[in-house]
Amino acid sequence: MDLGISGKWAIVCASSKGLGRGCAEALAAEGVNLVITARTQSTLEETADHIRGKWPVEVKAIASDITSVNGRAEVLEACPEPDILINNAGGPPTGDFHDWTIEDWQKALNANMLTPIELIKATVDGMRARKFGRIINITSSAVKAPIDILGLSNGARAGLTGFVAGIARKTVIDNVTINGLLPGPFDTDRLRGNFEAVSKSSGRPIEDIRKERAAGNPAGRFGTAEEFGAACAFLVVTRRAISRDRIYYWMAGLSRVHCKEINQTKVSNMRIIAISMTLLVTLLFITSPARADVTGVWSTVEGKSHVKIEPCGDKFCGNIIWLKEPQTAAKVDKTDMKNEDPKLQGRKILGLELLSGFEPDGENEWDDGTIYNPEDGKTYSSSLTLVNPTTLDVKGCVLMFCKTQTWTRVK
Numbered sequence: 001m002d003l004g005i006s007g008k009w010a011i012v013c014a015s016s017k018g019l020g021r022g023c024a025e026a027l028a029a030e031g032v033n034l035v036i037t038a039r040t041q042s043t044l045e046e047t048a049d050h051i052r053g054k055w056p057v058e059v060k061a062i063a064s065d066i067t068s069v070n071g072r073a074e075v076l077e078a079c080p081e082p083d084i085l086i087n088n089a090g091g092p093p094t095g096d097f098h099d100w101t102i103e104d105w106q107k108a109l110n111a112n113m114l115t116p117i118e119l120i121k122a123t124v125d126g127m128r129a130r131k132f133g134r135i136i137n138i139t140s141s142a143v144k145a146p147i148d149i150l151g152l153s154n155g156a157r158a159g160l161t162g163f164v165a166g167i168a169r170k171t172v173i174d175n176v177t178i179n180g181l182l183p184g185p186f187d188t189d190r191l192r193g194n195f196e197a198v199s200k201s202s203g204r205p206i207e208d209i210r211k212e213r214a215a216g217n218p219a220g221r222f223g224t225a226e227e228f229g230a231a232c233a234f235l236v237v238t239r240r241a242i243s244r245d246r247i248y249y250w251m252a253g254l255s256r257v258h259c260k261e262i263n264q265t266k267v268s269n270m271r272i273i274a275i276s277m278t279l280l281v282t283l284l285f286i287t288s289p290a291r292a293d294v295t296g297v298w299s300t301v302e303g304k305s306h307v308k309i310e311p312c313g314d315k316f317c318g319n320i321i322w323l324k325e326p327q328t329a330a331k332v333d334k335t336d337m338k339n340e341d342p343k344l345q346g347r348k349i350l351g352l353e354l355l356s357g358f359e360p361d362g363e364n365e366w367d368d369g370t371i372y373n374p375e376d377g378k379t380y381s382s383s384l385t386l387v388n389p390t391t392l393d394v395k396g397c398v399l400m401f402c403k404t405q406t407w408t409r410v411k
C-alpha cells in the first residue's frame with residue numbers, strides 16, 4: 001500500500017540505536033530517504049549500511065552531537081528542507097534533585113528541550129510553505145507521569161511539550177503536524193543502562209530487576225524499538241482527522257483512553273475503547289491534519305438503500321438516493337406511510353432526508369444530528385463515527401437506549 005510518503009526526506013536525530021533507529025527503519029520501509037545522526041561514527045555507519053542494504057532509500061549518516069550548534073548545522077546542511085523531523089537525543093541522568101547543579105539543568109534543557117526547538121525553528125517554516133511537514137518529538141512517559149529520579153527529564157521534556165502545544169495550533173493549517181511520542185519502557189541500551197545503575201546501587205542481580213520491571217508492564221514485557229518505529233511511522237502517515245488536543249495512551253494490551261476537550265487541568269468526556277496493542281507507549285497527539293471525510297454514498301444495513309451524505313450549510317445531511325425495493329407489491333412508489341404526521345405520509349421514500357443536522361465533533365465523528373427511520377416513522381437523535389474510510393457507524397438513540405448500525409461506503 002502506498003502511504004504517500006515514499007521519496008520524502010526525514011531527519012531522524014540520535015538514530016544509530018534504540019528508538020531513533022526504530023523510527024528510521026520504519027520510515028525507510030515506507031520509502032523515506034534519511035539523514036540519520038549519532039555521535040559515534042562507527043555505529044552510525046553500521047546502521048546506515050544496514051538500512052541501505054535492506055531498503056532502496058538514500059541514507060546520509062552525519063556523525064555529530066545534535067545538542068551542539070555545530071552538530072545541528074551539519075545535519076541541516078545535509079538536509080536543509082526535510083519533510084519529516086524526528087527529534088531525539090540521549091536522556092538526562094537519573095538522580096536526586098538536591099545534587100543537580102544549574103549546569104546539570106542547563107545540559108538537560110539544552111538536550112531535551114532547546115535542541116528540538118532549534119531544529120523545529122530551522123525547518124517548520126519551509127514545511128509550511130511546502131504544505132507538508134511531520135515533526136515528532138521523542139520524549140518520555142515521564143511527561144505525563146513524572147518520576148522523581150527523572151526530574152531533569154520531567155522538567156525539560158514537559159517544557160518542550162508545552163512549547164510545541166502552542167505552535168502546533170498554528171502549523172496544522174498548513175498540513176504540518178507536531179506530535180509527541182512518549183515512550184514507556186522499551187528494550188534499548190538506555191533501558192539496559194538504567195537497570196545496570198539500579199543493580200549497582202541496590203546490589204541486586206540485574207536479571208531480577210529486569211523481570212520485576214517487565215512484570216510491572218501490562219504486557220508483561222518491554223516494548224521493542226521496532227514496535228516504537230511502527231508508532232512513529234503511523235504518526236507520519238496519519239493524514240486525516242486527528243484534531244488538536246487529543247491524548248491517546250496506548251498501553252500493553254489494555255485499553256486506549258481517549259480524552260476529548262482537554263485543557264491544562266481538565267479532562268472531560270472520557271471513553272475507554274479496547275484495543276489490542278502489545279507495547280507500552282504513550283502518544284501525545286498535539287495536532288494532526290484535516291478532518292476525515294464522511295461525504296459520499298453509503299449502503300445501509302443489508303444494502304436496502306443508499307444514502308448520500310453531503311454538507312448542508314455548516315452541517316451534514318443525508319438523503320436516500322437508491323432503494324433496493326423502491327415500489328410496493330402493487331407497483332407504486334413507496335411513501336412515508338408510517339410518518340406520525342399524516343401530511344407527510346404521501347412523500348416518497350426515495351429522495352427522503354434521512355440524516356439531518358450533523359456537526360463535526362473531533363476527527364472522525366459527527367454529532368448532534370437526527371436520523372429518521374421510515375420503517376417506524378420515528379426520528380432519533382444520532383451520531384456518526386467514521387471507523388475507517390469505508391465503514392460508518394450510525395448510532396440512533398432514544399433517551400438512554402441506543403442502537404448502532406454499520407454502513408458501508410459505495411462511493
Ligand code: NAP
Nearest residue numbers: 014016017018019038039040066090091185186188189190
Ligand atoms: P539508546 O538506545 O541509548 O540510543 C540513543 C541513540 O541516541 C544512540 O544512537 C546514540 O548514539 C544517540 N545519541 C545520544 N546522544 C546523542 C547526541 N547528543 N547527539 C546525537 N546522537 C545522540 O536510547 P533510547 O532508549 O533509544 O532513548 C532515546 C530517547 O528516548 C532518550 O532521550 C531516552 O531518555 C528516551 N526514553 C527512552 C525510553 C526507553 O525505555 N528506552 C523510555 C523513555 C524515554 P551515540 O551515543 O553514538 O551518540
